[in-house]
Amino acid sequence: MDVKTVCLGMLTDGPASGYDMKKRFESCFGHFFAAGYGSIYPALATLARNGLVEFEAVPQEGKPDRKVYSITAEGRDELSASLGNPSPTHKVRSEFLAMMCFAHLMTEEQIDTVLDNKLAEIDKFLALLDEPCNRERRTMSSGAGFVAGFGRHVTSSLRKYIEENRDMLKAGRGDEKKIAAGG
Amino acid sequence: MDVKTVCLGMLTDGPASGYDMKKRFESCFGHFFAAGYGSIYPALATLARNGLVEFEAVPQEGKPDRKVYSITAEGRDELSASLGNPSPTHKVRSEFLAMMCFAHLMTEEQIDTVLDNKLAEIDKFLALLDEPCNRERRTMSSGAGFVAGFGRHVTSSLRKYIEENRDMLKAGRGDEKKIAAGG
């Protein structure tokens, strides 16, 4: 289940260009499976080379050809095999938590700044999940609904934890040497 | 805040080898900042090349030299600068959620298998967080306590969501063409 597989999955909804897919990655998949051009274009090139997708170059005025990709029968087989994986991963990569492990090396001000920024970021994300997706709910598949709900639920929970436990990070730091005081 | 920075942070607790650090990544950082030898050794090599750490090769009987790394004054400055980053990231990479987006292309059996495996994995992780870390709580920094609690809280919340909403994934799939029936 890499970017290639997600691209295959997207193409079961109909043909699309790399640019279209990028927009879909941003709007729907962004919060749990980010992908930029640097992974989408190579993925599509590899898929095409292996016959899992095919594309038609649509000429445009003054713009590069639009390459519209479609999934092939082999592509559907490959996707089907990928969806048979019984243990898909779910990983977190958090500079935030890694940094908080070293809170005793930070000033109180630095900790507060990071925490406040993180809460603001979370609120922004929650607002995003509530606005445009609710309107599309008719066209959303059951899976997309599950995933959007997942994001809302887990992110709210995360927010609550930070608010209720941020005091922990300032406690018991009096006797530690602060290396980050000078900057 | 990459592997290099976390290595620097670990070294503020005292000298350690790459092997020692790998164990620490596994036990404490694993669930939010994984790192294998393939990133730790190159990170230490780069840090040493830049004078942010220094190492002493300790000869051993019948084993390769143990390279024991220590942080330098320049390393502390670099770490301090990294801890000043006001917006550290927190990213999720989930094959699981990506797959659930395509639940309408899966059989009910496949969905159940994935969900049951995921719940079992979550239980295993929660048990892990409760057993060895609780005993070490005296030696844990406030930051490590915050982060461990974060893991417990968010993972429990995630578990609850899956249990309470898994039915969504089977609903409304009758009129969809299933491509994954054959395997």
Place this chain on the structure above:
DNA sequence: ACTTTATATATCAGATTGATAGTATGCATC
């Protein structure tokens, strides 16, 4: 005797990230 686990290092192919680049149109700001 065989396998696993632990100690220790290190490399490599493949994938991803984040930035950058090229080319054209339209829209707003100065």
Place this chain on the structure above:
DNA sequence: GATGCATACTATCAATCTGATATATAAAGT
């Protein structure tokens, strides 16, 4: 009328990370 920015569309690249693998030794389990 110029400058900057957003949108539309492609694509590449260095730095980094992942997961597997290689090399050695030895204790401990089966």
